[in-house]
Amino acid sequence: MAAGDIALRPAEALAGGASLERGLVEECCRGDAQAFARLVALHEGMVFNLAARLLGDAEEARDLAQEVFLQVYRTLGRFEGRSTLKTWIYRIVVNQCRNRRRWWRRRRKDRSRSLETLTRSEEERLAEGSGRMEGPDERVERRERARAVQSALQRLSFGHRAVLLLREVEGLSCEEIAAALALPEGTVKSRLSRARESLRRALTDGKEAAP
Amino acid sequence: MTCGQVRKRLSEYMDGELGVRPARALTGHLEACPSCGGRWRSLRTALEALAEAPRLEPREPIAARVLDRLEVESRGPGLALLFRPFWKTRPLIFPSLLPAAALLVVVLAAALALDRDAEPLPTVITRGAEWGPTGPSGTESNPLFLSSEVSAPRVRTAAPITADLMVALGEEPLFVETVVARDGSVSTVTLLDGDSQQAGPLLEALRRQRFEPGRRNGRPVAVSLYRLISRMEVRPPIT
Numbered sequence: 001m002a003a004g005d006i007a008l009r010p011a012e013a014l015a016g017g018a019s020l021e022r023g024l025v026e027e028c029c030r031g032d033a034q035a036f037a038r039l040v041a042l043h044e045g046m047v048f049n050l051a052a053r054l055l056g057d058a059e060e061a062r063d064l065a066q067e068v069f070l071q072v073y074r075t076l077g078r079f080e081g082r083s084t085l086k087t088w089i090y091r092i093v094v095n096q097c098r099n100r101r102r103w104w105r106r107r108r109k110d111r112s113r114s115l116e117t118l119t120r121s122e123e124e125r126l127a128e129g130s131g132r133m134e135g136p137d138e139r140v141e142r143r144e145r146a147r148a149v150q151s152a153l154q155r156l157s158f159g160h161r162a163v164l165l166l167r168e169v170e171g172l173s174c175e176e177i178a179a180a181l182a183l184p185e186g187t188v189k190s191r192l193s194r195a196r197e198s199l200r201r202a203l204t205d206g207k208e209a210a211p
Numbered sequence: 212m213t214c215g216q217v218r219k220r221l222s223e224y225m226d227g228e229l230g231v232r233p234a235r236a237l238t239g240h241l242e243a244c245p246s247c248g249g250r251w252r253s254l255r256t257a258l259e260a261l262a263e264a265p266r267l268e269p270r271e272p273i274a275a276r277v278l279d280r281l282e283v284e285s286r287g288p289g290l291a292l293l294f295r296p297f298w299k300t301r302p303l304i305f306p307s308l309l310p311a312a313a314l315l316v317v318v319l320a321a322a323l324a325l326d327r328d329a330e331p332l333p334t335v336i337t338r339g340a341e342w343g344p345t346g347p348s349g350t351e352s353n354p355l356f357l358s359s360e361v362s363a364p365r366v367r368t369a370a371p372i373t374a375d376l377m378v379a380l381g382e383e384p385l386f387v388e389t390v391v392a393r394d395g396s397v398s399t400v401t402l403l404d405g406d407s408q409q410a411g412p413l414l415e416a417l418r419r420q421r422f423e424p425g426r427r428n429g430r431p432v433a434v435s436l437y438r439l440i441s442r443m444e445v446r447p448p449i450t
Binding site: 033036037040041044045047048049052053058061062065066069070073145146148149150152153164168169174189192193196197199200203204 | 218219221222223225226250253254256257258260261262263264265266267268269270272273274276277278280281
């Protein structure tokens with residue numbers, strides 16, 4: 001499999017439909033490297049963003065994203081199409097992030113370094129601007145808001161953070177989140193309600209968010 | 212609708228999952244209650260801030276790295292190459308050993324065949340008991356010799372040594388070792404020098420002797436006695 005001749009087709013959106021997705025999966029299962037490269041290119045942004053927000057560490061997120069796609073490649077044959085490929089990949093991301101956090105906890109990894117790493121990465125991204133003209137004050141304000149949001153997210157429990165990100169950032173429905181996290185839909189809804197309230201409290205009064 | 216009920220249902224209200232009536236009642240409460248209204252606004256602000264947070268993008272495409280890793284994995288065993296079994300690292304070692312093994316078998320068989328008619332080796336008889344492990348000092352198997360610390364056994368009862376026994380002894384003296392056991396009996400009588408056939412009855416008489424055992428520090432110990440026995444004829448002077 002040559003890495004140098006990947007023909008990426010970014011316009012190949014996920015909204016392309018189930019048939020497009022099914023075709024892509026079948027091509028990947030037949031060992032088509034080009035097809036797998038397209039699959040990775042389609043989902044890598046989503047995987048990296050979710051992993052970085054869940055872990056609070058851009059470097060770790062980059063490494064984890066590779067692991068996620070390796071797992072996708074190895075287990076794609078077991079994908080039955082009961083959920084969308086995107087939901088299936090979300091599930092792998094969340095599971096791998098959870099495992100990595102457990103690994104950190106066992107080794108007492110210092111989390112403060114992780115937060116710092118993400119903030120720096122985020123600021124680089126922010127420095128590129130939002131695509132519209134904005135003044136320096138507006139830019140500073142936006143940067144502060146983004147930093148506050150990430151800081152508040154890190155104060156939530158992993159379960160709350162996962163539900164909140166899948167819902168508010170990735171735009172999944174409660175049904176899709178339930179499929180991605182292997183939880184009953186009712187549990188997702190109650191967890192989402194508590195996670196929203198925790199984020200509100202963390203952002204408004206700066207108090208410690210409830211776990 | 213109370214403030215507590217409203218706050219519990221804000222998430223559902225936000226997702227539009229409340230029915231028309233509860234939604235209307237909740238809207239009315241939010242407009243009328245400054246506390247709940249403020250909470251609703253702060254919740255929306257928080258979630259908008261989260262939704263508007265910039266999407267983080269990897270600095271370089273992940274696809275290329277993933278494909279590189281898959282290519283490395285597909286190349287071959289990698290580290291497994293170092294940990295292969297011995298016979299896989301040297302597949303010809305066993306076939307090459309077969310002729311050598313066959314030759315060795317032939318040589319050994321020939322040597323055995325030629326050796327069959329050879330003279331049998333002489334039988335070596337050893338008196339193992341004499342060289343075997345000895346017991347603790349002062350016991351019957353390891354008796355003490357007489358010394359300043361070891362008192363000599365004294366004869367308590369002795370079988371009569373008749374003149375016949377002495378006559379049978381002949382002219383030659385006997386050198387005899389007697390081991391007197393800790394209970395005073397004679398455990399061993401060994402003829403060290405002399406005619407054993409002539410000395411037989413005398414040695415038997417010595418074996419039946421009983422002693423007051425020898426002692427060391429007041430405790431009875433087995434003692435080895437060496438005796439030189441010879442016959443002397445005493446005749447009246449010739450007048």
